Amino acid sequence: MKPGQQRQERIDRGIRIRSDGLYALMSWRELSYLTLPRLALIAGMLILPLVMPGMYWQRVVSIACIYALLALSFDFLAHFVGLVCLGGAFFVGTGGYLAAILNTSFGLSPVMTIPLATVLGAALCTLLLLPCLPLRGVYFAIVSLMYPLFAMRVIEALNILGGTDGILGIDSFSNRWVEQYAVIGATLLFLFGTRRLVNMDIGLVLRGVKDNDQAIRASGMNITRYKMLAVFIASAMGCMSGAFLVHIYMWSGISQFALDFSILPIAATVIGGSGTLAGAVIGCLILVPISELLRDFGTLRIVFYAAILMGFIVFRSEGLLVYGQRKYHQFERWTTRL
């Protein structure tokens, strides 16, 4: 047989069809086919801090979860609402500074500052991004990239909010386990929350905004309202990660508006699998520890980091989770072309 006369075909596994819908409740095998991958992720993330060799690596897990929240926010906005937002750093900075102010000026504990900074920060970010919401595609991306740069320069030039020194003396969490599991819990909550949301009827409307906003308007719905709702949810995730960050570092400064917080989550989303949400979290759990491991190489760190990223994007451009899901749900076989 000549090469080229055969092609690979992908067929859904029988168990995937059987476990679709209510029928999954019929047997333990089908039930576990559906729930095991999800339970594995939850259990894995809950065990992670316990198996880390020391406090340094436990801190790395917290930072990875903070980036995971940002990556979730990017993935949700870009792939389910159609807004490619490069302003992740703006959400982090807003949430971070708000938590810092609430803590140092009003004396609120982290239990109060984090939820407050999440809600107030999200409202503030949505309000400030409101004029840009009619923009689409690359135009929204560029404008949203300007926001963190703008905020950084404003704080520096006007010397407000502690200027370049930042705000010092912020309370940390009562103990490191609280810190660890608060961040992990928030990540899991938002992961499953957004997954649920995009499959609800209102989530379908958001996906419709991405596909075809004119048809949404022709159906008598205000696009800006739905974009506002989406930006509020996404910026809430970003602001929460910022609030966690300042309480972990006990310091809030203009480096929270640094572009790392915009760019690294995007790289993680690409590696994990765009549009899967869980892929964004997994991408962060891979990229952030790699970046720490490469510290031994000193200045060569960025070179290796970039090489790994390029390798992933060239050879596994679909993303790890998309690849994994395909292998899990389907089998492949060679057939002869007729």
Next chain:
Amino acid sequence: MTPEPILQVKNVTKAFGGIQALNGVSFDVYEGEILGIIGPNGSGKTTVVNCITGFIRKTAGEVFFRGKDISRKPPHKIADMGITRTFQIMRPYYTLPAYKNLVIPLFSPRAKRTGGWRGGGNLGDRKTVGIDILEEIGFERDSFVPYKLASSLPTGYLKRLELARCLALKPDIIFCDEIFSGLSMSEISSMVPLIERLQMDGITLVMIEHRLRELFRVANRVMVLNFGEKLMEGTAAAVMADEAVKKAYFGSENIEELVGDVNG
């Protein structure tokens, strides 16, 4: 015919820079009728619909719906009042299956208020109601068709999906922008009874068409546009007999003269 029109269009004018796309077009639409709009390419048929439904801003002119001025309202407000439209280039939500395409309009404030075309709205499961609507509009219920991704549906089904998206809102008026174009004869012959049934349901239809034979079968009145101006308005028979309409379509007052010139 009722004396009070459901939709009054008065002197609608639209200029794209120096190009006068519409120049003082006025017409009335009466409740329950089918009005056809025809005209050569570039005569401003789609622009009229875009102006009425608010998708582009008029340079001048007014539109009244049941006596209320809707000239300056945004498109989603106009759709919310019950004036819906299909798009000439189909605009489904390509990444969603056909029945989920209908969940979106069923989620709109108007569908929640009116209950959608055949009930449903926020009462029932929107996915089931979506499949119900698709079945009535010609998707085979027990086949895979309603569950297929919109990107994999053929043109005939996409045109029906456009219509279904309007129907989910329980509209008063539907503007159909070239709903027959690109369809095979057999697809058109199943579309015509559907249009007639919508009229029997009390929906007013304004149809923009190039397929004149099929349009003249269903339309009560026909309006002819040429170079952004209204040429004439009347029954299908009157339009076909009109000399000015022939001139607009063939470009010359005397076709024999033109043919004679070519033959030398």
